Amino acid sequence: MGRKLHKGLREILEQKKGPIVEKWREQIHKSYPPETAQFLKREKDRFSNPIGSSIEESIWPLYDQLIGEADPLTTKKLLDNLVRIRAVQDFSPASAVQVIFALKLIIRREVFGVVEKRGWIKEYLEFESEIDRFGLLAFDVFMECREKVWEIKRNDLMKRPYLLSGGMCPSYMMKRGIKHLEKLKKEITQH
Amino acid sequence: MTKELTPQEMLRIDLTPPNRDWMDIPTVIKPGIYCYPAKPEKVEIVGMPNPHVWSPLDDDWGLPDDWKETFLNGMRERLNKHRSFKIFMDICVRCGACADKCHFFLGSGDPKNMPVARAELIRSIYRGEFTRAGRILGRLAGGRKLTEDVLKEIWYYMFQCTECRRCSLFCPYGIDTAEVTIIGRELINLFGLNINWIQEPVANCYETGNHLGLLPHTFKQNVEFMCMDIEEFVGINIEPPFNRKGAEILFVTPSGDVFAEPGIYTLMGYLMLFEHLGLDYTWSTYASEGGNFGFFTALDMAQRLNAKIYAEAKRLGVKWILGGECGHMWRVVHQYMNTFNGPPDFLEEPVSPITGTRFENASSAKMVHISEFTADLIKHGKLKLNPKRNDHLKVTYHDSCNPSRGMGLFEEPRYIIKNVCNNFYEMPENTIREQTFCCGSGAGLNAGENMELRLRGGLPRANAVKYVHERYGVNMLSCVCAIDRAVLPASMEYWVPEVNVCGVSELVGNALVMEGEHERPTDLRGEEIPGFAKAESEEVTKDV
Numbered sequence: 001m002g003r004k005l006h007k008g009l010r011e012i013l014e015q016k017k018g019p020i021v022e023k024w025r026e027q028i029h030k031s032y033p034p035e036t037a038q039f040l041k042r043e044k045d046r047f048s049n050p051i052g053s054s055i056e057e058s059i060w061p062l063y064d065q066l067i068g069e070a071d072p073l074t075t076k077k078l079l080d081n082l083v084r085i086r087a088v089q090d091f092s093p094a095s096a097v098q099v100i101f102a103l104k105l106i107i108r109r110e111v112f113g114v115v116e117k118r119g120w121i122k123e124y125l126e127f128e129s130e131i132d133r134f135g136l137l138a139f140d141v142f143m144e145c146r147e148k149v150w151e152i153k154r155n156d157l158m159k160r161p162y163l164l165s166g167g168m169c170p171s172y173m174m175k176r177g178i179k180h181l182e183k184l185k186k187e188i189t190q191h
Numbered sequence: 192m193t194k195e196l197t198p199q200e201m202l203r204i205d206l207t208p209p210n211r212d213w214m215d216i217p218t219v220i221k222p223g224i225y226c227y228p229a230k231p232e233k234v235e236i237v238g239m240p241n242p243h244v245w246s247p248l249d250d251d252w253g254l255p256d257d258w259k260e261t262f263l264n265g266m267r268e269r270l271n272k273h274r275s276f277k278i279f280m281d282i283c284v285r286c287g288a289c290a291d292k293c294h295f296f297l298g299s300g301d302p303k304n305m306p307v308a309r310a311e312l313i314r315s316i317y318r319g320e321f322t323r324a325g326r327i328l329g330r331l332a333g334g335r336k337l338t339e340d341v342l343k344e345i346w347y348y349m350f351q352c353t354e355c356r357r358c359s360l361f362c363p364y365g366i367d368t369a370e371v372t373i374i375g376r377e378l379i380n381l382f383g384l385n386i387n388w389i390q391e392p393v394a395n396c397y398e399t400g401n402h403l404g405l406l407p408h409t410f411k412q413n414v415e416f417m418c419m420d421i422e423e424f425v426g427i428n429i430e431p432p433f434n435r436k437g438a439e440i441l442f443v444t445p446s447g448d449v450f451a452e453p454g455i456y457t458l459m460g461y462l463m464l465f466e467h468l469g470l471d472y473t474w475s476t477y478a479s480e481g482g483n484f485g486f487f488t489a490l491d492m493a494q495r496l497n498a499k500i501y502a503e504a505k506r507l508g509v510k511w512i513l514g515g516e517c518g519h520m521w522r523v524v525h526q527y528m529n530t531f532n533g534p535p536d537f538l539e540e541p542v543s544p545i546t547g548t549r550f551e552n553a554s555s556a557k558m559v560h561i562s563e564f565t566a567d568l569i570k571h572g573k574l575k576l577n578p579k580r581n582d583h584l585k586v587t588y589h590d591s592c593n594p595s596r597g598m599g600l601f602e603e604p605r606y607i608i609k610n611v612c613n614n615f616y617e618m619p620e621n622t623i624r625e626q627t628f629c630c631g632s633g634a635g636l637n638a639g640e641n642m643e644l645r646l647r648g649g650l651p652r653a654n655a656v657k658y659v660h661e662r663y664g665v666n667m668l669s670c671v672c673a674i675d676r677a678v679l680p681a682s683m684e685y686w687v688p689e690v691n692v693c694g695v696s697e698l699v700g701n702a703l704v705m706e707g708e709h710e711r712p713t714d715l716r717g718e719e720i721p722g723f724a725k726a727e728s729e730e731v732t733k734d735v
Contacts, residue, residue, distance in 0.1 A: 034210045035302040039291050047622050050297055050654040084686075088646045089299055090221070145685075149223075149642055152681045156639035159451070 005067055005130075006123035009115065013067045013127075016110045021063050023106045028055050028082075028099045031091070051085055058082040066103075066130060072137075079138045080145075087145035096142050100135040104128055158185060213308060214315070214335060218344040220247050223643035226350060226636065229390035234383050236394040237492065241383030252343070258382050259337055263320055265378050270321070276374050279366045280317040283307065289358035289368065294629045295351050298647035303348055306358035306368040312345050313375050346384055349375040351644060353636055354487070354519075355592035355629035372634075377489040385488060389635035392484040396496050400479045401446035407434075407476035413449045414474065417459050424717060426709030429466045431474055434507065438473035439544060441504050444515025444561075445482040447673035448694075454676045456715045457516055457694030460703075464565065464696065467574070467705050468545055472513065478503035481520035482673065486527075487635035494531040497523055501532045504557075511541035512558040516694050518633060518672030521560065522597035529556045546571040560594070562671055565699060566603040569610045575704040580714070581612040583721045584667040586698065587659050588617070589652065589679070590627035591672035601625075604671050604695050611702035616663040622655035630670075632678035642681070649682030657687045668692050 005013075013020070029037040029052070043049035058081040065075045079100075086096040115124045209216070225247050234242035245253040255261070270277045290305040291297065302308055311333075318325030318334030325334025335341065354369035362368075379385065392402035399406055405413065411433050418429045432438060444461065448454040465472055478500045485492035504512055514524060523531075538557040541550040548567045550559045568574050588608055594600040601624050608615050622628050631648025659665040668679060668690050679692040701714050712723050 031208075032300040033208045033216075033302050035290075035305070036296075036300040040300075043291060045621065046658070047619050047651070047655055048291065048297075050650050051300055053654075085298075085650065088643045088685075090301060148685055149646065152646075152684055153639050153642045156642065156681060 004069065005127060006120060008118065009111075009120055009123050009127060010067055012111050012114055013107070016107075017063060017067075020103075020107055020110050021059055023110075024059055024063070024099075024103055025055060027102050027106065028059070031095065031099060054081050054085055062134070066134060070130075070134075075134065076137060076141060079134070079141045083138050083141045084145050087142050088149065093139070093142060093146075097135055097138040100131065100138045103134075104131050107131075213303065213311070214330065216303075217340070218303070218347055220343065220347050222248075222640070224351070224641055225347060225644075226386035226388045226638045226641050229383065229385040229387045231383070233387065233390045233394040234385065237397050237495075239383065239385075239488075239492075240381055243383055245384075247343075247346070252339075252382075252384065254339070254342075254382050258342070261381050262337060262342070262378055265381050266316070266374075267321070269374050269377065270317075273370075273374065275367070275370055279310070279368075279371055280314055282364050283310065283314065283366055284364070285311075286363065288361045288363060289366075292358045292361050294353075294355070294357070294631055294651045295644075295648045298631065298650035299351075299644075303344075304351055306352075309348050309352055310366070310368050310371040312341075312348055313371055316341065316345075345375060346379055349379060350386060350636060350641075351648075353592070353629045353631065353633035353648065355633060356596045357592070357626065357629065360596065360625055373486075373490065376487065380489050386635065386638070388638035389484050389487045392482075392635075393488055393492060393496065396480050396484065400475075400477045400499060401449075402480055402482060402484060403446050403450060405446060405449065405479065407479075410446070410449060410476045410479050411474075414458070414462070417455055417462060420715070420717070421459055421463060424713050424715060425463065425705060425711060427463070427466060427705050427707060429462050431462060431465070432472065433474045433476055435473035436507050438471055438507060439510050440470065440472040441478065441500075441507060441509040441512045442472050442474055442515065443478050443481045443500055443512060443520075443558075445517040445520060445673035446480045447482070447677055448515060449479075451673075451677055453680070453691075453693055453697070453716075454673050456697040456700070457676065458696075459715045460694065460696030460698070460700030461515060461561065463700045463703055463705060464574075467703060468568070471544065473507060473509070475503045475507065481514055481517040483520060483523050484635055486519055486523055490527075493523060493527065497528055498532045500528070500558075501535050501538075504535065505537050510539045511553075512538070513541075513561060513564060514558050515561050516671040516673065516676075516696060518591045518593040518674050519597075520593075521600070522593040524556050524558050525598040528558070543567055545573050560598075560600060560603070560671075562594075562600060562603040562607060562695060565696070566606045569607060574699075576611055576699075576702045577704050578611050578613050578702050580701045580711070580720055580723065581698055582614065584612060584698075585614040585616060585663060585665045586612045586667045586669050587615070587656065587665045588623070588695075589630070589656075589668055589670040589675060590623050591670050591675050592627060592629050592633060594671055595627050596625060600671070604669075607695055607699060608669060611698045614663075616659050616665050618655040618659050622651070628652040628655065630672075630675045630678050631682060633674050637674050637678045645678060646682060646685050649679070650686065652679075653682050653686030656683070656690055660687050660690055666690055669695050669698060671695050 029040045040052035043052060046053040058078045062078045228245050231242035231244060241255055243253040285307055289307050293304055293306050296304040315333060315335045316337050318332055319336050324332040349372055352372040354372050356369045359367040395404035396402050414431055422428050448458040483493050483496050485496040535557050540554045541557060541559045546567050553559045586608060588605060628651040632645045656668055666689060676692055676694055683690045697715055713719050
């Protein structure tokens with residue numbers, strides 16, 4: 001998405017991939033209450049631990065995208081996998097996407113010493129801007145998810161107008177109601 | 192319980208929640224998670240206590256002055272009445288075997304949604320108010336006193352359990368946390384604190400016989416609309432019998448099948464099947480609901496609503512009852528009906544008039560599941576089927592919680608699907624049969640306002656669907672439950688939008704070759720079947 005990463009910096013980030021992503025995973029787990037964080041770490045089965053497995057399946061390739069030449073569609077799909085779940089959980093929007101920005105501090109702690117020594121500060125700041133871009137893209141994904149939740153909510157209510165109106169005849173809804181439903185949708189969109 | 196954030200709190204984007212004892216973590220009631228409160232008039236209709244207007248976000252919930260006494264007396268009464276409840280309060284050793292088995296915990300990450308913790312909300316009151324150790328030692332013995340905040344917390348989490356019983360499968364002591372929820376909800380109902388999505392169907396069912404309050408003529412009209420569609424798509428004119436005295440069989444199904452997509456296509460499947468067989472049966476516009484939201488309110492309310500089924504069977508003079516694709520209806524039928532309102536000695540042990548099969552498993556309640564009935568027909572070669580009509584579908588099967596864990600219905604729906612579809616793929620072993628994951632919206636939580644909760648709860652199921660979608664291209668999730676059919680489309684739309692939802696009888700209807708049918712280029716939804724345009728009539732049919 002952004003510029004091509006400085007070769008030396010990229011080599012260091014590749015070498016440190018293991019510890020960085022593991023710390024990142026731990027940080028994301030810890031965004032849940034302690035009992036949950038333990039479970040997310042412990043349970044390896046994909047179907048017994050959907051949150052943990054989606055984190056695991058997202059963060060490694062996301063890191064590759066970050067230090068490689070990121071493909072926007074792939075990156076967005078991976079971010080979706082990470083953020084879609086958080087978008088319906090007990091997180092504020094900031095907390096939901098902060099897991100991306102958290103990567104900055106983790107990487108700084110791992111590599112900044114070397115970066116400073118070799119004088120790659122400018123290159124490193126450019127790399128951090130790439131993390132920002134990932135974070136902003138994550139916010140796009142978060143909003144898409146929230147919009148989808150509201151769309152589903154709206155559709156759910158639109159399907160049930162007899163309850164909203166306190167007793168519209170369902171049989172009326174059945175046959176003639178499709179047109180009625182479209183009209184209602186149109187009215188709501190207009191207002 | 193809830194409050195606005197201060198500016199300082201707003202800036203604190205904390206990645207690590209505090210590590211404190213669960214009793215010290217206050218519960219914050221959030222929109223998107225709870226359902227709207229019951230309308231007073233709907234509480235009043237069935238004569239339940241304290242009908243009033245209130246909001247979960249208000250400090251004052253309009254509790255009567257003696258609410259605490261009422262709660263504790265109600266709890267004492269139930270501890271004496273239900274031996275199981277008393278045992279479940281006493282024997283849990285908090286081993287944690289159930290902790291990570293709940294779809295709400297797996298989808299929300301909220302530790303209070305661990306079944307052990309949810310039950311602990313009530314168990315702590317039991318210890319704190321009813322046991323000597325708890326009264327003296329308090330928190331040291333895991334006890335606490337009942338306060339308004341505690342009551343609100345119990346309310347919030349009793350409506351974050353779908354009574355699916357997956358956790359009970361893993362408990363080494365056999366504790367059924369769903370029963371703790373059932374009692375918890377009964378206690379909540381002592382002060383008029385039900386949710387409207389449960390209370391209104393209860394009131395409607397009590398007044399008119401079904402959750403939607405469909406009056407007899409409307410119910411009949413809706414079924415007839417489906418007949419019009421069948422005539423259009425299949426070319427067969429069906430005139431279903433209603434309230435016909437002297438019929439051999441009474442057919443009862445959830446009213447969701449009568450009006451809601453995609454349940455209506457399942458209903459078309461039933462109608463076609465019965466017509467094809469020339470079955471001597473009747474619909475009833477009075478026992479027009481298989482579901483029983485009374486079961487999510489209080490057991491005596493479940494009993495009152497359930498009574499109409501046997502009463503109607505008696506009035507019409509039928510021999511036995513056939514039940515449609517429903518979830519909790521089957522738990523009530525299988526585990527409660529006979530003692531609620533039976534034994535129904537006026538009925539006979541069900542025997543299929545087509546195959547002569549005696550349904551000994553239903554000899555007590557006298558009610559047979561449509562999947563048992565259909566599977567038996569297929570086994571005896573009584574149906575002419577063309578599974579190619581379902582070839583555009585790659586189907587998986589979601590075991591609905593109640594038919595699977597509540598009555599052991601595993602093989603029949605699969606047997607049917609394998610005979611009416613050529614592409615069937617199972618989801619992973621630890622997500623089906625006894626271990627099936629709930630749709631996330633059962634037990635009366637299928638409202639719209641609690642969508643975030645529903646989507647959280649639906650994640651484990653959707654996660655397994657996503658797997659078979661990605662691996663095999665599955666595009667249809669079949670099930671035998673009306674709530675599943677109503678709620679899984681929303682869950683799929685969020686988690687796996689490529690997958691649709693249907694009932695098993697819809698697949699049967701699509702594949703069923705009926706005498707006198709015209710060319711059928713479309714399925715029961717009126718959608719074109721690929722490869723079945725006009726020249727399709729020469730398709731090979733499969734006799735089974």
